[in-house]
Amino acid sequence: MGSFGFPKLTRFWLTETVFRFALLTQRQIKRGSHKSVASLIYAIEDFMQTHNKDPKSFHWQKTSVQILTSITRFASHTVQSHS
DSSP: OOOOOOOHHHHHHHHHHHHHHHHHIIIIIITOOOSSHHHHHHHHHHHHHHHHSSOOOOOOSSOHHHHHHHHHHHHHHHHHHTO
16 A cells, blocks of 8 residues: 655645644634623634734745654654663
8 A cells, every 4th residue: 555645735725724723713603701702703803804914925045955864853852762
């Protein structure tokens, strides 16, 4: 059986979606005080409109080699400290 993976653009879209929901949860749902469902819906819609006024595209700060090197270093350190 072969491996299953998301195409590159799908992974990006999925990551971006998860990030947006985390941001929404942190800034509106957890910090807010909502006395009704209507109030929560309004807060979410207001957040979306405000956040989408000045959209910024995502730019990778590190190369894939740098990321993998960091993961390898972390994994090696973790294994050594638990041995």
